[in-house]
Amino acid sequence: xxxxxQDGYGSPDxxxxxxxxxxxxxxxxxxxxxxxxxxxxxVWHLMAGEPYMIRLGMGFRGPKEPVKGxxxxxxVEAVGKxxxxxxxxxxxxxxxxxxxxxxxxxxxxxxxxxxANLSFEQAAAVPVSGCTALQGLRDKGRLRxxxxxxVIGAGGGVGTFAVQLAAAIGADVTxxxxxxxADLVRSIGASEVIDYAREDFVxxxxxxxxxxxxAGNRPLTAMRRALTPAGRLVIVGGEGGGRxxxxxxxxxxxxxxxxxxxxxxxxxxxAKVNQKDLLILQNLIEAGKVTxxxxxxxxxxxxxxxxRYMHEGRARGKVVxxxxxxxxPARSRSLPSRRRSLSERAAGHLPRATASWGVAGxxxxxxxxxx
Numbered sequence: 001x002x003x004x005x006q007d008g009y010g011s012p013d014x015x016x017x018x019x020x021x022x023x024x025x026x027x028x029x030x031x032x033x034x035x036x037x038x039x040x041x042x043v044w045h046l047m048a049g050e051p052y053m054i055r056l057g058m059g060f061r062g063p064k065e066p067v068k069g070x071x072x073x074x075x076v077e078a079v080g081k082x083x084x085x086x087x088x089x090x091x092x093x094x095x096x097x098x099x100x101x102x103x104x105x106x107x108x109x110x111x112x113x114x115x116a117n118l119s120f121e122q123a124a125a126v127p128v129s130g131c132t133a134l135q136g137l138r139d140k141g142r143l144r145x146x147x148x149x150x151v152i153g154a155g156g157g158v159g160t161f162a163v164q165l166a167a168a169i170g171a172d173v174t175x176x177x178x179x180x181x182a183d184l185v186r187s188i189g190a191s192e193v194i195d196y197a198r199e200d201f202v203x204x205x206x207x208x209x210x211x212x213x214x215a216g217n218r219p220l221t222a223m224r225r226a227l228t229p230a231g232r233l234v235i236v237g238g239e240g241g242g243r244x245x246x247x248x249x250x251x252x253x254x255x256x257x258x259x260x261x262x263x264x265x266x267x268x269x270x271a272k273v274n275q276k277d278l279l280i281l282q283n284l285i286e287a288g289k290v291t292x293x294x295x296x297x298x299x300x301x302x303x304x305x306x307x308r309y310m311h312e313g314r315a316r317g318k319v320v321x322x323x324x325x326x327x328x329p330a331r332s333r334s335l336p337s338r339r340r341s342l343s344e345r346a347a348g349h350l351p352r353a354t355a356s357w358g359v360a361g362x363x364x365x366x367x368x369x370x371x
Contacts, residue, residue, distance in 0.1 A: 003101030004303040005066045009049030012304035015068065022103045027080040029105045032092060035120035036297075037099040038071025039310045039319040040128045040157055047307065068303065069099030069321070070273075072106060073114055073123035083108045091120075095127040095273040100303050102323055112278035115285040118292065125157070125292040125318035130281045132236055132271035133161035133212075140234040140269050141210035145170035150201070150226070153214030154190060155181030157310075157318045158236055160293040162212050163189050168289040174208070176201055176215075181316050184293065202226045212236065224264050233266040293317025299324075 001022050006014045025031040047068060073093040079086050086092065086108060094111030098104045114123045136158075137143045149166045153159040154175030166173045167189025175190035182193045194201045202222040211223055211233045223233050284290040295315040298306035300323045310319045 001102040002300060003067045003098075004069065004300065006047060006063060006068060007066065008062045009047070012047065012307050014047065015304045015307075017301050017303075020067075020101075023098070023105045025078060025080045025105045027082040028108055029080045029096075030076050030083060030086055030092065030108055030111060031078040032072060032074040032094075032104050032106050032111075033077045034072055034074040034099060034102055034104050034323045036073050036124035036323060037069045037104075037321045038124045038126075038128065039303075039306050039321060040071065041310070042128065043068060043070060044307055044311050065097045067098040067101050067104075069101070069104070070095045070097065071124050071127045071129075072096065072099040072104050073120040074104075074323075077103065079108075086111070093123040093127060094275075094278060095131075100300065100321060102300075109275050110273050110278075112275050112282055115282045117286055117288075121294065121297055121320050121322060122292045124320050125294055126161075126281055126285070127273045127278060128271070129157040129318060130161045130290070130292075131273045131277045132158045132269070133165055134277055134281065135271045136212050136234045136236050136269045137162060137165055137210065140267055141212060141232050143169065143171055143210050146172070147209035148172045148174070148207070148228075149210040149212065150174045150176065150206075150208040151190075151212050151214070152176045152196075152201075152218070154185045154193070155316055156214055156313070157315070158214045159212075160184075160188060160317045161290065162214075164290045165284070168284065171210075174201075174206070180314075184316055188291075188293065207231070210234065220266060224266060227264045229263050231264050233264070235266070235268040236271070294320055296320075297322050 001020060002017060003020050004015050005018045005020065006016070008014055023031065046063065072095065076086050076088050076090040076092055078088060091114040092111050093114045094106050096104065096106040096110055114120070143149055143166060149171045151159050151162045151166065151173065154163050155177035159175070159177070163173055163175050163185060173190045174192040174194060175185040176194045176196050177185050178197065179195045182195060185193050202218055202225065206226065207228045208226055209228050209231050211227060211231070213223065213233065213235050227233060281290065293316065295317050297320045300321055303321055306319050306321050309315060
């Protein structure tokens, strides 16, 4: 199969399109025939090996997993012996290492049925950014209907999901972005849009219950002042900083220290893609409350260009890599006996989207599948 591979860390120039063996799924994995794969800042960091702390787990001299990519959407080709709820032919979306290839192994716990109303390209834009926005607002921000939320970087990958999710539960959303993205951010649910180049949004009179910061370039003390007395700042991104810890980890450490001396809470989020949240996003997408925003797509062979474009920060929403024409293996691997599919099981215990997300499925302990 064809795959985007790297032997050492560096710029996108280290990436190569190669022929490699089709991987064999583990006991709890799916072998997915990839139709499309998403691009996010995490891919750039894993490619560059920066900050250096990443290398402690991913390989110090070179990556242990040479195939790049995380977000994936495609068709199940085979399943491991311990997997239930999936079968060959199922259309799925999820996230795992090695997505920039014609075939990828994905842990069953990080995968779910693809939303029926999305193309594979749209579905591939969802897992990492969608779960990050959901967990940032729900778990860390504890956002409630009627509260005021500020989304910094509202026109980017995580930001476009955050604006839609917050608007869906009835929050009052203000988005911060460039002038070029203002109309987009307003169209997906922001009641107010601030052009960061023209207005210093953290030094005004506005106060917010939740600030979701995907940009990581404003002083923490200034953002703390923009919070209500019990407000919460959630940091989900941050570039720059030292080469060992990077901007995001440094900001998380400072945020924890500042939270010790005020009622306002400042914290970082390291999101994790999981099946439960993918099912929640599936429900919201199929209900029409959330729609992935895609700026442009690139073929697999131009993955380096896709990552460069994403890293420049100009993308409106997400960047996606398309994978077409992948040949099927000579034979399928064995399939264990099947229980009810995830979609069937989800219908039994996850409520479908209804008129108001703030009313249905939101129990205060966390956002269930709601609408």
